[in-house]
Amino acid sequence: MLGAGLINGQVLPLLAGRLCRGLHAQRQYGAKLLVTSGGQGQDEPVPEGDAMRDYLMSQGVTPDRVIAETASSNTAENLKFSRELLGDPQSSVLVVTSSYHVFRTALLTRKLGMRAHVIGPRTVWYYFPSVVIREFIGILRDQLRFHVAAGVIIIAVSVLSVAFSSTRSAPG
Incomplete structure (x- = not known):
């Protein structure tokens, strides 16, 4: 799940939508592990990946089912570093982002040679x-x-x- 900006370390509605879509997809497809991906912006007290992991755990996800990637600073790094955390570079992955970001993210997964399907929740108009x-x-x-x-x-x-x-x- 790709990160988005935080305010005071808190997950905002846009990012919460991504996380909820990821939880729904996990239940639908039976994913064993969730990766939250996002580094720490200059104006953020915690890395996005950590805030996202904490949000998912507050929604009932157990700590052994979610791992945070916190070193990335852009979408390409989100994808690259998350794939490295998964271990098998050839495994199929489901990438969750916002609907407006799906196309560009899909192009990047292809460029990186990832076997990925990219989804996102609807974005408000x-x-x-x-x-x-x-x-x-x-x-x-x-x-x-x-x-x-x-x-x-x-x-x-x-x-x-x-x-x-x-x-x-x-x-x-």
């Missing part, structure tokens, strides 16, 4: 204007080489097309 922009920028950043190469190819084809059409239509 008023988050969407800001998070869609943030996720779009995140995808551009995560796939920067591809987007730069595609841009160069499009520009090159456009320039060649204009140059070729100019030479064909020149009077002569």
